Each structure stands twice: as structure tokens, then as C-alpha cells.
Amino acid sequence: xxxxxxxxxxxxxxxxxxxxxxxxxxxxxxxxxxxxxxxxxxxxxxxxxxxxxxxxxxxxxxxxxxxxxxxxxxxxxxxxxxxxxxxxxxxxxxxxxxxxxxxxxxxxxxxxxxxxxxxxxxxxxxxxxxxxxxxxxxxxxxxxxxxxxxxxxxxxxxxxxxxxxxxxxxxxxxxxxxxxxxxxxxxxxxxxxxxxxxxxxxxxxxxxxxxxxxxxxxxxxxxxxxxxxxxxxxxxxxxxxxxxxx
Amino acid sequence: xxxxxxxxxxxxxxxxxxxxxxxxxxxxxxxxxxxxxxxxxxxxxxxxxxxxxxxxxxxxxxxxxxxxxxxxxxxxxxxxxxxxxxxxxxxxxxxxxxxxxxxxxxxxxxxxxxxxxxxxxxxxxxxxxxxxxxxxxxxxxxxxxxxxxxxxxxxxxxxxxxxxxxxxxxxxxxxxxxxxxxxxxxxxxxxxxxxxxxxxxxxxxxxxxxxxxxxxxxxxxxxxxxxxxxxxxxxxxxxxxxxxxxxxxxxxxxxxxxxxxxxxxxxxxxxxxxxxxxxxxxxxxxxxxxxxxxxxxxxxxxxxxxxxxxxxxxxxxxxxxxxxxxxxxxxxxxxxxxxxxxxxxxxxxxxxxxxxxxxxxxxxxxxxxxxxxxxxxxxxxxxxxxxxxxxxxxxxxxxxxxxxxxxxxxxxxxxxxxxxxxxxxxxxxxxxxxxxxxxxxxxxxxxxxxxxxxxxxxxxxxxxxxxxxxxxxxxxxxxxxxxxxxxxxxxxxxxxxxxx
Numbered sequence: 001x002x003x004x005x006x007x008x009x010x011x012x013x014x015x016x017x018x019x020x021x022x023x024x025x026x027x028x029x030x031x032x033x034x035x036x037x038x039x040x041x042x043x044x045x046x047x048x049x050x051x052x053x054x055x056x057x058x059x060x061x062x063x064x065x066x067x068x069x070x071x072x073x074x075x076x077x078x079x080x081x082x083x084x085x086x087x088x089x090x091x092x093x094x095x096x097x098x099x100x101x102x103x104x105x106x107x108x109x110x111x112x113x114x115x116x117x118x119x120x121x122x123x124x125x126x127x128x129x130x131x132x133x134x135x136x137x138x139x140x141x142x143x144x145x146x147x148x149x150x151x152x153x154x155x156x157x158x159x160x161x162x163x164x165x166x167x168x169x170x171x172x173x174x175x176x177x178x179x180x181x182x183x184x185x186x187x188x189x190x191x192x193x194x195x196x197x198x199x200x201x202x203x204x205x206x207x208x209x210x211x212x213x214x215x216x217x218x219x220x221x222x223x224x225x226x227x228x229x230x231x232x233x234x235x236x237x238x239x240x241x242x243x244x245x246x
Numbered sequence: 247x248x249x250x251x252x253x254x255x256x257x258x259x260x261x262x263x264x265x266x267x268x269x270x271x272x273x274x275x276x277x278x279x280x281x282x283x284x285x286x287x288x289x290x291x292x293x294x295x296x297x298x299x300x301x302x303x304x305x306x307x308x309x310x311x312x313x314x315x316x317x318x319x320x321x322x323x324x325x326x327x328x329x330x331x332x333x334x335x336x337x338x339x340x341x342x343x344x345x346x347x348x349x350x351x352x353x354x355x356x357x358x359x360x361x362x363x364x365x366x367x368x369x370x371x372x373x374x375x376x377x378x379x380x381x382x383x384x385x386x387x388x389x390x391x392x393x394x395x396x397x398x399x400x401x402x403x404x405x406x407x408x409x410x411x412x413x414x415x416x417x418x419x420x421x422x423x424x425x426x427x428x429x430x431x432x433x434x435x436x437x438x439x440x441x442x443x444x445x446x447x448x449x450x451x452x453x454x455x456x457x458x459x460x461x462x463x464x465x466x467x468x469x470x471x472x473x474x475x476x477x478x479x480x481x482x483x484x485x486x487x488x489x490x491x492x493x494x495x496x497x498x499x500x501x502x503x504x505x506x507x508x509x510x511x512x513x514x515x516x517x518x519x520x521x522x523x524x525x526x527x528x529x530x531x532x533x534x535x536x537x538x539x540x541x542x543x544x545x546x547x548x549x550x551x552x553x554x555x556x557x558x559x560x561x562x563x564x565x566x567x568x569x570x571x572x573x574x575x576x577x578x579x580x581x582x583x584x585x586x587x588x589x590x591x592x593x594x595x596x597x598x599x600x601x602x603x604x605x606x607x608x609x610x611x612x613x614x615x616x617x618x619x620x621x622x623x624x625x626x627x628x629x630x631x632x633x634x635x636x637x638x639x640x641x642x643x644x645x646x647x648x649x650x651x652x653x654x655x656x657x658x659x660x661x662x663x664x665x666x667x668x669x670x671x672x673x674x675x676x677x678x679x680x681x682x683x684x685x686x687x688x689x690x691x692x693x694x695x696x697x698x699x700x701x702x703x704x705x706x707x708x709x710x711x712x713x714x715x716x717x718x719x720x721x722x723x724x725x726x727x728x729x730x731x732x733x734x735x736x737x738x739x740x741x742x743x744x745x746x
Contacts, residue, residue, distance in 0.1 A: 053414070054413070074418070075416075078416035082411075082414050084407070084411060088407045089411075090412075090426070093425075093429065101425060104412070104417030105416045105417045105418075109424070112417070112420075112422075112425055118505075162415065
């Protein structure tokens, strides 16, 4: 049975005269936890942006659940959630309002309106913020007043609240201390939370710089100069592979 | 000899050179016949007329002014926000609408705002006759377009990455739009709302001078009868109105986390929209269109305006705008820098307030008591009025600025003026010039008012053509006006972009 959830077919992306992604072919199967390695500027962020449909490739096709991205409706597209490297939170909104933004896809306009007026329910947002170890004293604080680590966790909570099947994350452990990294990593990569009540993204592709965080991943993809150099099981990763990309 | 280096600071002072040709013409045009009147005008400021009769008139006329000013402000700020949204980039990105429509709407709004509210007022008055509603509509038309530009500019500052992020959540498009624009819209309202209310009240007064109700009509009548004490009673009452509205506006907390207040603001928003539409429809269908035949004869009428005369008027209008802008840019830093002590500051602030308060036609008429009508006099009037506005901004920015550099320089024994120039003003010069670029757009529009009274430029021709119902001439003059304003706005936009 074909259980491919995301597929890139011969993807190239050119920005001005620079070829950022060069003929990339990639299949991501349901339930896979993939680490994306590569030095800065290797094309990791662009690859994630192509995978979530934010940028259109110059050449090739992106398929989600075996359907071309253009054919999908809004609900189907919302099955992917992204944690951006630069977080992309709305600075003027509070932490809980930002997390609630993750629920916009499954709700109507009235919900967005209530969220901005602070009269919507924040119960679900608080639950995910708590899971991300955010203290309730910062729930109603504006994003610009939070520390780097707090902002990082708000962005993660916003992504998790979407309860999407596929998680794309671009260096999500930045700004976090070692204890928090362990907590957040288990939240992102495990299928259930501690209370065994809520399912988290089943499939994950996470761009990383730190090799000591590879333990919980099934596969590792190495990228350099916009090309995939290796796509192997984590257990097969050798020093020689890393030398190719760093 | 050291060469003059052009930087933001020197560029702020350089335009004062316009005073050389201006001063030359003004000195040549001076006459001493009206000095006594001018003196009387000044003395009356300290001795306004106060009796029962005038207080009743002031209250009655202020009510009209408040009604016109407040309603036109409310309608123009709400519709300005709506048009601001649909003329901003973010709207077209979210809904994937081709940029072509965005350009059309922006161009349309540029034309609308290029024509001053007084001109709209005079045109509407010619068509519908004198009517209370004319004032509100005449202010609303250009103000909606002006406000839409302010809102759109704020919406352009939305981080593109926030847009990408919300877009990636795949929310319904209206939800994404609302989430992204909410705070920029609220902040623009908080920052510009009061200023726009002040503008609305000032415009109501000016429209009154041209016969469209409110206290402006009484101001003009008192001036015509040389009853300066009465005139100052009206002017001081407007001053109190502006100060009071400022205090009330500042007291209102636009806190969107307060549920009751939020519901109240939303109710005001929707009621205003509904009321405006119904009122507009009522106005359209229940007027007798007194001179509508004149409009329909637009295509029949011929124009006596020769091309050479038109070009001369256009040139006059451009020179008038340039000279006024020069004064408005350079006068405030020059005066504030030279008289940089606490007592002088208070005096300058009061003087600047008066320049903003006294309508430009009244300033011009006052100056006409000892100077013959000329382009220079019109430029001086417009320049002084706008210097009152630019100096307010400069004062606000300087007052909130970190003064450590200035104090450090003074402690080194550097003169007070040099310390002010290098330690304070130099850090404000860039943003000050950017604001002046925006202000010069407004100056171009305002040339129409002084043109009408000072017998210069297209403003004068417009008044003449309207008085004789020469609609083809009116159309030609309006096209010329719009063209100057559009070109000016394009140039100023480029200057502003290079400064910000």
C-alpha cells in the first residue's frame, strides 16, 4: 500500500539567478520522523517552504496525499503545519491570541473576530501552552514583551494546536535550554502527549543543526547547495555522510 | 572655504532661501494704509467680545461646526479604513487579486484627494445650492481618500513573513485578513484619529468661510465688517473646541480587551456605515438639483480659457506650492533652534497653535491689510499656516527624544544652538523631512483656498469659472489641479521612500 503523504518530484527553485533547490526528489511516508541536515544556506528553509506550499517551485511538482498542491482545497492544505525558524508570530497580539491563530483554519470568521477582541475561548490554547511549559503569567502578554525562548514555545504551541498530520519545523529548538529541548522534542516527535489524550503530528520533517538531537528520528536527509546528498535511516548515518554536507 | 555638505540637517534649512524672492516682492508690495487695522486685529485677540448675544451665537454656530466636523470625521475615518484596506497590498495578496485593480483604486483615490474639500464644497454648492449636508459630504469625499492613504501606508508595514505564516495556516481568507490588519488599523486610529478630528474641525471652519454653515461663516462676516473683537471670540471658541476634543480623545482608552467598549466601537462602526449609506441615498434622491441643468450643459458650454493662460496659472500654482513648502519646512527648525529656551518655547508653541487655528483665508485677509495681493503673499500665508502644523510635529518629536547627546555637548562648552542642532535636531531631521514630503502633498491641495482669495493660480480661476457656471472651464481647471497634485504626490512619494 502506498502510504506516501508528501512527495517532491524533480523540484527546482530559482531565485533571481541563484539555483536554491536543484532537481529534488523526495518521498515522505506517513509516520516518518525525518531530520533535515545541512549547513546554513544549503536550502533547508526553502525546501520547507516548498513543502508547505508557501513558495511555488520553478520546476517540478509537490504532491500531498498523492494530489498536486494546486488541486487541494484549504482544509486539505491545513493538514500541514509549520514551525518557522523566524517564528513569524504577530507581534501586536498576545501569546494566547497567537496560539489561537492556529485554530483559524477550522473555524469561521466570527472566531477570528472574537479572538482579536479577546472574547473567544482560550481553553485549548492554554492547554497547548501548558504542554509547551509556558507559564500562565505570560498568556496575555504581547509577543514583543516575551523572551526568545518564550516566543519559540508560543510558535510551537500555535503549530501543535492545529493538530495536523504533518509537521514541518525549521530549527525549532533554537533559544531553548536542554531541559526544554527534551520536553519539546518529545512533544513534536511522539504521537501522544503525556496524558495519552491528544495526537500530535504523525509525520515530521525537522531541520536541525545539532547532531546530538538525532536520536528520536527514523531517517536523516542531508542537503547541500540545494541538492539532496543522502536520504538514509538514522542508524546508517556515518561520519562520511556528514563530511559530504558540512 | 569649506563646502556646504548636503545632509538631512542642512536640507531642512536650505528651503528657507525661498524667503529671498518672497521677501523682495513683499517689501515692494507693502502699503501702510492698513497697519492700523492690523494692529487692531492683534489687540482684539486679548480683548474678545463677550456678551449674551454673542455667546448664544457661538453656541449655536459651534453646534453646527461640531456636528459637521464630528460626522465628517467619523464617516471619513471609517470609510478611510475600509478604502485603506482595499488599496493596500495585503488585501490583494490574501485574495490573489491581480495588482491591476490595486493600481486602479489607488489612482482613483489619488484623484479624489487631489481636490481640496473647499473645491468639492463649492462644486456641490453650485449643484445643490446651500445645504447643511454639503459641508459633511464635501469634507468626507477628500478625507476618505486622504485617510485611506494613511491606513494603506500603515498596512504596507505588515511583515510579509506574518502574512506567509497566517497564509500557511490555511485559514479562511477573511479571517487571515482580519487577523493581520487588526492591530495596524487600531494603532493608526489611535495615532492619527485625533489629528484627523482636528483637521475635520478646521476644514468645517474653512468651508463656513465659503458660506457652507458653521462658525466659519460668522468669522468671515466679522472680518468683512472689521469686527475683530467678535472675530476673536469665534477664533478662541474654536481653540477651546479643539483643545477639549483633544482632551476627551486622550481620555478615551481604545482598549480592545474591554468587551463592553469593543462592542460599543463595533456598534458605532456599523451604525455609521448604515447611516452614511441611507443618508447618502436620501441626499441623492431628495434634492432638487437646482443647477443640475448647468452640469448637463457641460458638454455644450465652451471654454474661454486659453492654453497660454492655463499654463501660466499652472506655473503659478506650482511656484506657490514650492514657496509655501519651503517656508513650512525651514521656518520651524530655524525658529525653534534660535530661541531654544523654555519661555521662548511656550511663546512659539502658542504662536504655532494660532497659525494652525486661524483659517488660511483669514490669515491672508489680515496680511492683505498692509500688503497688495500677490503670489508671495499667498505663499507666505500657506507657508505660515503649514509651519504651524510642521512645528507641532517637530516639537512633539523633540520633546520625546533622548537628550543625553545635547546635554553632553553643552557640557563640553559647545554653544546652545549648535548643541541643539547636532545633539537634537540632526537625529530628527530625516523623519521630519519625510513628514514634510507628505505635508507638501497637502500644500498643493491647499493652494486652491489661498488662490481663491489671493487672486493667484488655478484656485482663482476655479472660483471665476464656477461663479459663471462655465463647467467646461471648471473641468479643465480640475484636471490641471489633479495632474499637479498627482505628479506632486508621485515625487513626494519617491522622496519619502528614500528618506524612510
